[in-house]
Amino acid sequence: MEFQWYPGHMSKAKRAMQEDLKLINVIIELVDARVPLSSKNPDIDPMANGKSRIILLNKCDLADSSVTARWKKYYEEKGFFVALVNSKNGKGVKQVNEVIQSACKEKIERDRRRGILNRPIRAMIVGIPNVGKSTFINSFAGKSCTKTGNKPGVTKGKQWIRLNKNVELLDTPGILWPKFEDQTVGLRLAFIGSIKDELSNQYELCMLLMQYLGEHYPKAIPDTYQIEPAENEVELLERVAKRRGCLKAGGEHDLDKAANYVIDDFRNGRLGCISLEQPEK
Ligand code: G4P
Structure with a gap:
């Protein structure tokens, strides 16, 4: 992204x-x-x-x-x-x-x-x-x-x-203006909502956030939504969609809607207290 x-x-x-x-x-x-x-x-x-x-x-x-x-x-x-x-x-x-x-x-x-x-x-x-x-x-x-x-x-x-x-x-x-020649910085600012959402693809952003959470706070998503951990982010998001009742007209899971929930829940602290970066050792 x-x-x-x-x-x-x-x-x-x-x-x-x-x-x-x-x-x-x-x-x-x-x-x-x-x-x-x-x-x-x-x-x-x-x-x-x-x-x-x-x-x-x-x-x-x-x-x-x-x-x-x-x-x-x-x-x-x-x-x-x-x-x-x-x-x-x-x-x-x-x-x-x-x-x-x-x-x-x-x-x-x-x-x-x-x-x-x-x-x-x-x-x-x-x-x-x-x-x-x-x-x-x-x-x-x-x-x-x-x-x-x-x-x-x-x-x-x-x-x-x-x-x-x-x-x-x-x-x-x-x-002050956000400064990011570095795309990782841009991504972190997008996670917290400091970069306008129109600039980012919410589904992709959610996948990257879930990847980070999987590595650093693996219980955050399963515990918040009371779902089982999954093999990968797509499967986990499908479980979130199911739990939150995010369905499209044909009954298919609405992953975009679920992605919005996850991002919003993260930004409002509903996924727990989460830091996105650590000081260098
Ligand atoms: P700014 O002047 O630097 O642009 O920021 P602003 O004060 O407008 O705050 C941006 C958002 O951050 C606001 O939420 C504000 O409530 C929230 N916020 C500020 N300080 C804290 C804090 O210490 N903890 C938490 N959890 N939130 C904080 P918003 O959703 O834009 O508005 P609102 O719905 O809260 O009114």
């Missing part, structure tokens, strides 16, 4: 982000905990020169916790501050405040030495589409936060969310 991506409008977005980055002290980058490498765009790294960096492994409720723990260590070893969050139910979101304080410790101390007290840390959320940026901002900012408008000396039109007396967040996230 071949994926293509046309990032034509992205050069404009990239320039806008470079401008925003000048205003902030810390970059909070969201990645999908199921694919912490494939959902990270390394192009942000050269732009992030000198900023404190935080990686949030979001949607950690959908990923395999033992693999996620290894990803946390992986990114910490690369110098990032890392936290696990579930933006949907808010788990881990409050702790991000502490992580920001730790990531900006040097700046806070520098300010203090210069006699600058209580200058808030400015933060910005970035990430590829669908990784959960808006959900995180809503959960993190909560209802009690105040929005501050244009400030003297700050680019016109920027809105900041005052999270507490120490932290301000730029209210619009920076959108």
Whole structure:
């Protein structure tokens, strides 16, 4: 399966982000905990020169916790501050405040030495589409936060969310583009639904997902659908179709429909907590 991506409008977005980055002290980058490498765009790294960096492994409720723990260590070893969050139910979101304080410790101390007290840390959320940026901002900012408008000396039109007396967040996230010269990365992003489904053949995508699950989580499909394991993916999908009552007009199994169920069930965590990639040893 071949994926293509046309990032034509992205050069404009990239320039806008470079401008925003000048205003902030810390970059909070969201990645999908199921694919912490494939959902990270390394192009942000050269732009992030000198900023404190935080990686949030979001949607950690959908990923395999033992693999996620290894990803946390992986990114910490690369110098990032890392936290696990579930933006949907808010788990881990409050702790991000502490992580920001730790990531900006040097700046806070520098300010203090210069006699600058209580200058808030400015933060910005970035990430590829669908990784959960808006959900995180809503959960993190909560209802009690105040929005501050244009400030003297700050680019016109920027809105900041005052999270507490120490932290301000730029209210619009920076959108990074998925990056995949590598087709495996494209495939993983298609599995989690970050690449538009029109670009991919659902049946083929499901076959590849089932192949991965067969190798790494062999019980996921049989246990979820209460079916017997099968010799190969086609046979297994036929069993899913039978169990889910996916039939065509003539009574034949509707494998396309069953494939859609499997993909949807995977994306919503109904197949269990599954990670699609592991940190290199
Ligand atoms: P974006 O701004 O980065 O593009 O992403 P957005 O917040 O729109 O989130 C994309 C989808 O991911 C949403 O689902 C959202 O609910 C879901 N999501 C975000 N964070 C988490 C998380 O930590 N765990 C889980 N399980 N899901 C998360 P949706 O289906 O598009 O919308 P909805 O039906 O949930 O409203």
